[in-house]
Amino acid sequence: MNKRILALPTCLSLSFFSFFTDPQPVNQLSAQEKKEGWKLLFDGKTIKGWHLYNQGQKASVWKVQSGELQCQPNTPGSTLEHGDLVTDQEFKNFDLKFDWKISKEGNSGVFINVVEKKENPTAWTSGPEYQLLEPSHYDYKADPKKRAGCLYGFAPQKNEAVTKPVGQWNHSEIKQINGKIEFYLNGVLTAQQNLNSSEWKQMIQQSNFRNYPNFSKATKGRIGLQDWMKGIAFRNIKVKEL
Template identity: 50%
Template sequence: MKTIKNLLFSCISMSVMLISCNQKTAEPNTLSDKEQAEGWVLLFDGKSLDRWHVYNQTENNPAWVIKDGAIYCDPNNQSNKGDLVSNESYQNYEFQFDWKLEKEGNSGIFINVQEKPGIDATWQSGPEYQLLEDSHADFAIPQKKAGCLYTFLPQQNFVNTKSKGEWNRSKIIQKDGKVTFMLNDKITAEMDFNSDKWKNMVQQSHFKDFPEFGKNTSGKIALQDWSRGVSFRNLKIKTR
């Protein structure tokens, strides 16, 4: 009987240890031992914006703040705003991030952004991973739902965003110009930025007036400033 009790005690202790380990690795803005071994890098540690800056500016804008361990764009800040861009450029990578919006919120992630004085905004060069709260009026437009390649493709697989206040998890994978968007573990868009299909789509859109738009398969990542509050955390990247 004593042996059985000892065995049960050992099993319970092991379970508690496993739960503790899982809780530790689940803390936001951290990397697990496995992620570190796989080459993941944090782009936000929950404390500073050292890896980011406002597009075409040398200093960060006060509209972008750190709030409750997340990057938050304050919609009530009336300062001259701008999108937040990564300090580094990326080509072949897997980028993962959590996000949430306030009611009727709208934002986005731009990829392959070219930061140059002659390009006035991130969206003039970088295609957009759409972020949209389901209560927003644009939710009725197929090419503007969350996870879309904004204005170009409807969701490949329908995905609702999480309830207000809950975090969504997104992933962007790019390899040799072929990109995959994922939202809450479902693929929402796929495109080859080197393909004639993409080039034709751009030429038939209003982006045709911006010579750098969609022409690049490497560049910076940008978080869009918008009129409603948006929060980001767990921003991590693994280059290939």
């Protein structure tokens, strides 16, 4: 396990979310975390502090159940709104930690530096993505740049990290200081990039993201959770501004 180097769609049964339990206290901050400046972005009971990207406060496929923030995009007969969920607050220099579990063949992501504008039709056209992927998904073998923990579409895992089996919780961390980012998956450094560098700008121009003129133009913005065809759940979402 690497030490940190920076100081700074099929229908998913709802039983996926309810079958696995964890006896440890969740969605809470310890006294030490509070002293260090950590804040919860999810209180375990409501979606307070979040809204649908470019849609505001609407009833959606994002639900709170059993202390988990769940995306249930395939609920039979549902007419609820779909869309990525983003924070009301914007962040620039931060340390973000969260737990996640995903359905079989699931595909999702966490976006950073999201700038919410009508000309940016989705969160991913604005902010870079920390990829979340279940290993049985087609993309796992087809494209190593799309595995969990990757800076989606740009580079394979910097160090190999193992994703937990379906229904078990993974732990992830995203750090950003002055545009320099680090991604961790289950304690392993999986991505590292300077979003202000000429190298990064060249990488964008060599990718499909070059078709979205506002992609990664900002190093400050909202944090987003992706709604993408299959179920995913989050908990213990906490942030410390640096």
